[in-house]
Amino acid sequence: VTIPLPAFLIEHARGLVLFDTSLNPKAAEDAEGTYPDLAPLMAGLQFPSEARIDRQLQALGFAPGDVTHVVLSHAHFDHVGGMHLFSEATFLVGEDEMPFAFWPDPVTDPFYRQSELEFLRGVDLRQVHGDLDLFGDGALVLLHTPGHTPGHQSLLVRLGSQSVLLAADVVHLREGLAGVPFPGDWDTREMRRSARRVVQLAEAEQATLWIAHDPRDWERRTPPPGTYE
Ligand SMILES: [Zn+2]
Secondary structure, three states: OOOOOOOEEEEEOOEEEEEOOOOOHHHHOOHHHHOHHHHHHHOOOOOOHHHOHHHHHHHOOOOHHHOOEEEOOOOOHHHHOOHHHHOOOEEEEEOOHHHHHHOOOOOOHHHOOHHHHHHHHHOEEEEEOOOEEOOOOOOEEEEEOOOOOOOOEEEEEEOOOOEEEEEEOOOOOHHHHHOOOOOOOOOHHHHHHHHHHHHHHHHHHOOEEEEOOOHHHHHOOOOOOOOOO
16 A cells, blocks of 8 residues: 655635645655654655655745644644744644653554654644634634544635545545544544544535545545645
8 A cells, every 4th residue: 555645735815724744854865864763664655855845835836934824633753744844833733632742652652753743842832622713714624533643633624616624644544434443543432433523524514535644535636736726
């Protein structure tokens, strides 16, 4: 299985919002040096330099300093690796995430990299309780979807012509929507509730449910840097 490690950029009148930041850009040149303790996971990594988050922003005509808000689905290494580029942005994290990230269960410990997470102590960090309509107009709604991690968030994006529900890691493959947990999930029962919630919400909203790590969800999309309006 080839697992995409995405980030999503959303232009809104009140800000430029990044949902997740993928891997550390340095890993494009030196994956094992950047993640020495995760070397076995990095062995098959395909990370061309044009896929670095800074290069992809540049290709779209933006610089990291243009990003006003970074929403983190959770604090695992494959979602926070590029966050250090956005020190001027406001960060939005589920409120139970950071205490757990700094003292995780042993089974999830390898996914939280303390050395990278320390960065969040120096930024404008908002810990979000429950759901949050980010700009008050319904366009971007952060959804509290715990299970994979305690503070996991998904993002409902209501565009002009369609709605997209970015599930992040509620599940890792579509099969998970039937309630099949991932071995590294923090809480299996919560994961099942969140999987049910995103399915029901996507139906109600007639939104496209987009599973971040499921390669089949990418085959149906405009390839990066594809845009949606
Ligand atoms: Zn992930």
